[in-house]
């Protein structure tokens with residue numbers, strides 16, 4: 001008998017028939033003698049719909065109330081799955097965030113899970129009942145509902161698995177595993193049997209939304225056995241493993257493991273910022289105070305006038321707040337114009353092989369240049385190179401790089 005967490009994403013939960021399919025999968029695990037906790041997402045499209053309502057109500061809305069609205073999608077699907085299981089003769093009940101409880105920080109809309117009390121849950125599981133838990137949410141110490149950021153149900157599932165000391169955490173989604181790049185963009189993408197936590201973390205953080213970044217970080221830290229698979233058939237998925245479980249010299253191993261894209265960044269440029277010590281701090285301090293993450297940063301060489309242009313990217317969803325903070329700080333920073341562009345995309349290549357191979361980045365720049373794709377910004381880490389390009393060229397860039405690094409599936413036409 002094993003203790004398992006099964007997480008089902010929005011596509012798997014979209015409608016009565018699909019929820020029945022999910023319930024049948026859960027029943028199979030129960031019939032095999034396992035104790036099962038299920039973490040569910042809202043139906044596909046539902047969270048976007050709810051987010052839009054918030055935007056329409058007030059563009060700069062109170063994030064506490066945003067959380068109340070957007071957390072409701074998962075509450076619906078957890079009740080529906082519990083009912084469906086019961087109708088199949090499987091004892092089940094839902095456990096909302098405040099009922100367990102799942103305690104989080106009070107960073108509304110991007111809260112962190114701090115503690116999960118599993119006492120009641122463990123008793124229910126031991127009695128043979130399936131626990132259905134709405135993903136993406138929790139509750140603060142003063143009992144306000146929080147959400148964990150978009151895609152947060154993956155993190156809920158991993159956190160549940162860690163707290164319950166589950167034997168494994170299975171993430172069921174609409175693709176049958178982790179691919180070398182988004183298979184919806186590159187049909188020649190190859191499924192990876194295994195990928196290391198480190199690479200998955202980096203891939204997720206630069207836009208491979210198959211797993212939320214924080215879920216991978218948490219799984220790595222808590223040593224949760226994580227796999228990604230589809231709820232629509234029985235094909236084997238992708239295992240996320242430690243470095244020791246994947247051979248450094250594996251002949252199958254490529255220098256680049258995967259490529260990701262992210263269209264949700266926005267570029268901001270401040271022109272004619274005084275070129276003096278402390279100027280950059282005066283730009284980024286108000287953004288940090290507003291909890292806005294800045295990603296790529298470029299500071300041009302100073303103009304003759306003793307001023308410089310500073311360009312950086314922020315998450316698209318934070319653009320309004322970032323512009324607001326920068327406008328308020330105009331006199332302190334002393335810039336001339338505040339420009340922004342949302343028609344940009346970040347393309348990233350990831351692979352631990354980069355540590356031991358030279359020329360990886362230049363292959364990227366050459367491949368993009370040969371197709372006339374202009375690079376607007378660059379950032380790197382030990383196992384990643386990212387470039388910012390025009391959003392219209394995203395698909396072309398990903399395809400070109402996939403071929404340039406020899407990642408195309410052999411059987412592809």
Ligand code: ADP
Pocket residue numbers: 008009010011012041151172173174175177178179180181182183184207208209210211258
């Ligand atoms: P869920 O609702 O199940 O959480 P998501 O839409 O969040 O599903 O994540 C699954 C999607 O991630 C896939 O449909 C696919 O388009 C996308 N994706 C992006 N990069 C990858 C990748 N490298 N491998 C697999 N899927 C990817």
Ligand code: ASP
Pocket residue numbers: 009010041042047048073135136149150151152153154
């Ligand atoms: N429903 C939430 C979202 O769409 C959380 C999730 O599905 O992981 O972001």
Ligand code: MG
Pocket residue numbers: 009151154209210211212
């Ligand atoms: Mg997801």
